[in-house]
Amino acid sequence: xxxxxxxxxxxxxxxxxxxxxxxxxxxxxxxxxxxxxxxxxxxxxxxxxxxxxxxxxxxxxxxxxxxxxxxxxxxxxxxxxxxxxxxxxxxxxxxxxxxxxxxxxxxxxxxxxxxxxxxxxxxxxxxxxxxxxxxxxxxxxxxxxxxxxxxxxxxxxxxxxxxxxxxxxxxxxxxxxxxxxxxxxxxxxxxxxxxxxxxxxxxxxxxxxxxxxxxxxxxxxxxxxxxxxxxxxxxxxxxxxxxxxxxxxxxxxx
Amino acid sequence: xxxxxxxxxxxxxxxxxxxxxxxxxxxxxxxxxxxxxxxxxxxxxxxxxxxxxxxxxxxxxxxxxxxxxxxxxxxxxxxxxxxxxxxxxxxxxxxxxxxxxxxxxxxxxxxxxxxxxxxxxxxxxxxxxxxxxxxxxxxxxxxxxxxxxxxxxxxxxxxxxxxxxxxxxxxxxxxxxxxxxxxxxxxxxxxxxxxxxxxxxxxxxxxxxxxxxxxxxxxxxxxxxxxxxxxxxxxxxxxxxxxxxxxxxxxxxxxxxxxxxxxxxxxxxxxxxxxxxxxxxxxxxxxxxxxxxxxxxxxxxxx
Numbered sequence: 001x002x003x004x005x006x007x008x009x010x011x012x013x014x015x016x017x018x019x020x021x022x023x024x025x026x027x028x029x030x031x032x033x034x035x036x037x038x039x040x041x042x043x044x045x046x047x048x049x050x051x052x053x054x055x056x057x058x059x060x061x062x063x064x065x066x067x068x069x070x071x072x073x074x075x076x077x078x079x080x081x082x083x084x085x086x087x088x089x090x091x092x093x094x095x096x097x098x099x100x101x102x103x104x105x106x107x108x109x110x111x112x113x114x115x116x117x118x119x120x121x122x123x124x125x126x127x128x129x130x131x132x133x134x135x136x137x138x139x140x141x142x143x144x145x146x147x148x149x150x151x152x153x154x155x156x157x158x159x160x161x162x163x164x165x166x167x168x169x170x171x172x173x174x175x176x177x178x179x180x181x182x183x184x185x186x187x188x189x190x191x192x193x194x195x196x197x198x199x200x201x202x203x204x205x206x207x208x209x210x211x212x213x214x215x216x217x218x219x220x221x222x223x224x225x226x227x228x229x230x231x232x233x234x235x236x237x238x239x240x241x242x243x244x245x246x247x248x249x250x251x252x253x254x
Numbered sequence: 255x256x257x258x259x260x261x262x263x264x265x266x267x268x269x270x271x272x273x274x275x276x277x278x279x280x281x282x283x284x285x286x287x288x289x290x291x292x293x294x295x296x297x298x299x300x301x302x303x304x305x306x307x308x309x310x311x312x313x314x315x316x317x318x319x320x321x322x323x324x325x326x327x328x329x330x331x332x333x334x335x336x337x338x339x340x341x342x343x344x345x346x347x348x349x350x351x352x353x354x355x356x357x358x359x360x361x362x363x364x365x366x367x368x369x370x371x372x373x374x375x376x377x378x379x380x381x382x383x384x385x386x387x388x389x390x391x392x393x394x395x396x397x398x399x400x401x402x403x404x405x406x407x408x409x410x411x412x413x414x415x416x417x418x419x420x421x422x423x424x425x426x427x428x429x430x431x432x433x434x435x436x437x438x439x440x441x442x443x444x445x446x447x448x449x450x451x452x453x454x455x456x457x458x459x460x461x462x463x464x465x466x467x468x469x470x471x472x473x474x475x476x477x478x479x480x481x482x483x484x485x486x487x488x489x490x491x492x493x494x495x496x497x498x499x500x501x502x503x504x505x506x507x508x509x510x511x512x513x514x515x516x517x518x519x520x521x522x523x524x525x526x527x528x529x530x531x532x533x534x535x536x537x538x539x540x541x542x543x544x545x546x547x548x549x550x551x552x553x554x555x556x557x
Binding site for chain 2 (some may be wrong): 017094146
């Protein structure tokens with residue numbers, strides 16, 4: 001299988017340039033919204049919730065908010081964003097007529113999606129630190145986790161984008177895949193509060209290992225699960241990255 | 255020297271043979287035209303030559319490099335003008351060019367300089383900070399052609415470069431393409447505009463249903479298929495049979511196209527007298543490439 005070349009950075013740069021000129025319309029989604037949800041759910045709902053796993057509720061949800069909004073960033077970027085560039089703007093057609101090939105373009109898109117996750121994850125981490133919800137210097141590794149998470153969700157999103165007929169198909173992706181993960185991956189309540197069947201399902205959801213890894217880093221409390229989570233994330237990146245290169249090549253080089 | 259060579263090139267989609275065993279050689283420094291009705295396979299052919307679509311069968315060499323193995327090196331010397339606008343609407347005019355230059359690894363300062371250069375070539379300097387949506391159709395097309403020059407290509411590949419342009423813009427584009435050719439840039443042009451092919455192209459190939467029907471210098475194709483002069487005779491239903499009979503008896507080469515009869519390969523001594531009752535219904539004109547096109551690809555809709 002052909003991999004991508006360093007030229008993917010050109011696509012990343014293109015997306016960065018566009019982002020820098022439009023950042024003000026992106027900021028509400030990845031900065032303001034997480035603050036609102038952190039305050040509303042963490043403080044508002046938290047007032048009615050006792051300690052969760054020995055923590056205040058807002059402390060418990062903070063790492064989950066970091067992980068889920070990082071997931072949203074890569075997922076929206078590499079579904080709607082990628083699809084618009086690919087189908088409506090024909091940007092990819094223009095790029096593959098230059099020395100870049102499809103794999104470079106797709107790698108650039110995935111790394112850009114991951115960069116969006118990195119930015120979102122870091123921004124919320126800083127906000128959480130301001131609210132004194134960060135308890136361990138290990139939290140400095142959270143941006144790396146957000147980036148890996150972004151690679152994983154970007155690659156999964158690109159795979160879906162490579163097979164959908166129209167932009168409306170993303171409703172399925174968001175409503176049936178992304179949103180359920182938001183609620184069932186241990187963001188708002190420990191997985192142990194679910195019936196066993198839901199717990200088993202939760203463990204297959206790719207957001208779950210990210211939430212548990214982020215939570216471990218923010219609290220500085222580790223168990224063997226952390227290594228499993230990291231290994232699972234890396235395995236899923238390798239799997240979906242390589243499949244999405246193949247399916248996108250099939251779609252774009254007809 | 256042959257600069258583009260395609261051998262037994264075939265492109266098959268699910269239930270459509272878009273390009274059917276085509277052989278093609280483009281000489282360095284020439285302007286080569288691909289003519290053909292919609293669906294003839296022109297765009298499929300150039301998509302393969304520009305390495306964005308893999309051939310189902312056959313081989314392509316560009317500048318003596320096998321395209322399959324060296325697509326990146328080949329694409330670095332191509333300037334591609336697509337049929338549909340794919341300018342980057344998220345960026346301004348100048349950003350479009352600078353970003354495109356970056357795909358070719360052109361350093362930042364040089365990219366900016368070249369961008370301003372190609373903008374002035376197509377009289378777009380004033381628009382450099384405009385957004386793409388603010389440009390007219392003609393400006394977009396000029397920008398597309400300007401963009402294709404950012405890497406100072408050895409070969410330009412243009413798909414319908416002047417489609418939908420007003421005459422002023424069309425002539426500007428033709429003049430620029432002629433200038434580029436005189437600087438040694440090889441051009442491969444897909445077009446349905448016969449005037450464009452006659453003005454620009456040294457050689458043309460007429461494609462139909464995935465095959466090249468005929469290939470040569472436009473003037474020679476005209477004299478081979480239709481001769482020097484063409485008669486267009488307007489006939490009503492009463493006169494039609496008589497005219498056709500008369501043409502047959504004179505052993506003339508003609509085509510009955512419903513309301514009109516076209517007579518080709520008309521000899522210098524041939525007279526219109528006796529063909530129709532009203533001589534003003536006969537129009538005598540020089541043969542064009544369009545006549546060749548119709549003779550080879552037919553008058554009915556191709557798709």
